[in-house]
Amino acid sequence: MSTEWTMVIGLEVHCELKTATKLFCGCPNAFGDEPNTNVCPNCLGLPGSLPVLNQRAVELAMAIGTALHCDIRPSTFHRKNYFYPDQAKDYQISQYDEPLNVDGYLDLPDGFRVGIERAHMEEDTGKTTHAGSSGRIHGADYSLVDYNRSGVPLVEIVSAPDIRTSDQARAYVTELRAVLVASGASDGKMEEGSMRVDANVSVRRGADAPFGTRCEIKNLNSVRSLGRAIEYEAQRQITLIESGESVVQQTRHWDESAGRTSALRSKEDAYDYRYFLEPDLVPLVPDAEWIQAVSDTLGMMPAERRARLAQLLTEAGGPSEAQVDQITTVVDLGLDDLVVEAVAAGVGTALALARTANEAATDAEAARVLDPKAYAELLTLEAQGSLSATQAKAVLADLLAAGGGDPAAIARDKGFEAMSEDSLAATVAEAVQTNPDEWSRFCEGDDKLAGFFTGLVMKATKGQANGKAVAAELRRLRG
């Protein structure tokens, strides 16, 4: 009896580097400008022009290598030769057999480790728009080329074929994106094409069988497309094999609206790129000092940031499953500094995490620029019982909307005065007296009724009572 089908997935991620200028010339590296305005003899491939390597691009590429735990090696550039109208020189300058970064890894939030084979530098092409019904170069009425993107610096990150499910693939791209953003190398905007993913997919029976024949899927414009395309492609291959046919090594195009892949070209008509050493450039040999300087300026990576938050929960026996999700959300959104600051100010980690993952996260953009001290102050007011949870959330919403402020002052303006103990006790006592049956069942040990009484008190105080204080008063009355 055959064992179950499993997938083998390797991902190639192209990432545009966030430099001010292009890889080999001084033209602006900008998205969305008027076509063919950010161009010069070099990125138009005019005769006689020569490439000059952008040192900042090298630094960002090394930052990616460092963040992915790669070896940074002496490297060279090659020419990849093929004719295409968006290719200004009809060759692309790319690193080939001696890439800058090799042999790294990326740890996913669940601890799964994906190997990184290489992360090399290359230049982007221009952008072609084909007019006509086909939308492709074949059968186009005419084609327009915008060379603004020609020569934009890219790093191509090639994973090992370590990924086994579409969920892992999605988690890998999500995590990689976070690393690229955290390293300052890229804005990671898939929708603007500054991060593009190709997936190599094959299937096999069981986890130990040799790899099957793979297909490369292009045109994956979102993490969602990636997951769908992998699932579709794996099923296509399984169906082929089960019907007695075999998978042909191909490059395939993902059609998002049709939800399927179609053949672009097979291995036989693959281009012969005639790679050879780019004679217009000299080898790129970063010295130890330069590599160290890049490493020194590199901020904390998402994995470290998650570990830092988990560390805060050590005494509580480590994060619960829900808290693992909260930690991931908070780090993904770049809000972990808020949590750390609040905890340092004396707020409990669980409260700080929950408020940040659930409330601050609803407007992450505003939360990222919030003064962490003000945020910590607000959570302190809540932790001390000066503000109820409902009140604290309302104050936070105002803080985010206004881009900052004094939490205590906002609370005062809203009329959120903490209830005095006497007033609270009176309200609780009234609730108890008007519901004698429920009270006796509570006294007999039906703890669920605590919620019932708390609800009544909250209703009576319009949410101003502190839930914890109400619970404490109920316990006191029960004796």
Add this chain to the structure above:
Amino acid sequence: MSALGSAPRPALETAAMVRAGELSAVEVLEHHLATIEAHEDDVRAFTLVTPDEARTQARAVDAAVAKGEDPGPLAGVPIALKDNLCTRGLPTTCSSRILDGWRPPYDATVVTRLAAAGAVSVGKTNMDEFAMGSSTETSAIGPTRNPHDLTRVPGGSSGGSAAAVAAGFAPLALGSDTGGSIRQPAALCGVVGLKPTYGTVSRYGLVAFASSLDQIGPFAGTVADAALLFDVIGGHDPLDSTSLNRPTPRVLSVLDEGVDGMTIGVLAEYLDGVDPDVAARVHQAAEALAAAGARIEEISVPEVALGLSAYYLIAPGEASSNLARYDGVRYGLRVDAEDTAGMNTATRSAGFGAEVKRRIMLGTYVLSAGYMDAYYNQALKVRTKIIEGFDRAYAQCDLLLGPTTPTTAFALGAKTEDPLTMYLSDVCTIPTNLAGHPAISVPFGTGDDGLPIGVQLLGPALAEGDLLRGAAVVEAAAPPMAPPALTASLRGGSQENREGVS
């Protein structure tokens, strides 16, 4: 300008006189424009003469002098530029139809440096198409003729520049040397041609043929003028990543230091199979160097015999990639067709000549999967061997000596049907390019046919100073050479013109 009827005035002297206000740049220019006017129809050295732009430049030089400013070391010196050097706003064709109508929006670094030094560019010179050839016969506009004998080739690929200097159209010219394209035509036209160390002269704005071999260099009537021009165009350029970021040798100031105490090796392999009259001139030059105090040794570098084969794999390989951009999409010729790929093919079929197509095909083949190791990569190993061979020789010698070419100028059409025979005319110049070293061709008398012979001095990287010192000694001992017969015979005919600008 009373002296114009006799030997052309060296650039060094012209510049000195212009800077001193003793001669106007406009006068100098008009004299040369008149010479061009008189003889260009016979020589066909230019793809384009630019009198208007030249006059503007010359007037600016004179104006600077009048204001007491120094226009620079090439003040008012006319210069001709090989047509693979980008000139802002002026056609740059590489003598190819494929660049029809293209005007670069920028100047090559050397062009900028020449202008800053006060030089006056008179035009763009004819060349073998994309510098692929040894006779200027692959030019799309037809061949340039050798001023010493109009039925002979001027050599190539920088034949137009060599002929321009030989014919007195300009005292200086720039060429490019990928496998001998400066030295070979210099030898055949009886002028000085220097191929500098790779990386000493910026390639920015030089339309690439084979990037790892291409190097811009001077043509001049004298060794001192070549030195003067090299000093102006050399030096680091941040726009060329292969430009050496270290001091470039300044050569003019050391020219007179002689060769006393130098060891100069006569390179045995370069004398294999060369014409006896050429070999005799090389030995005669060796004697002159010995008389000036150099120790002469015979030396063998067997690896250089592999140079030609390696070159015809490496250079076409790079060229096949460098010339891919002429696809009709952005500039130059476009021949329309049904679709983009068809347009690319139609454009390239119509735009490139036979020799360029031959080399693109050869180069594409040697870089192809399955053949790259056998051809291109093997050639790279040979290249390393050649460098090692030269290194061995330079451990023993300061300079090497040999002929520049195996023969004097051959007849137009003599080798066009047989590319391999044509390629052999560069057998003595190619190894220098593969090594990235400098070498210079110096006129040294004539052959049995009365045509110029060039002897070649070779040096290790950045040895331009030693090279030029040796060249100066050879030049001083050179047997007399008659001025180009053409110019002499036509000199009478253009007398009026000449007086008109005197």
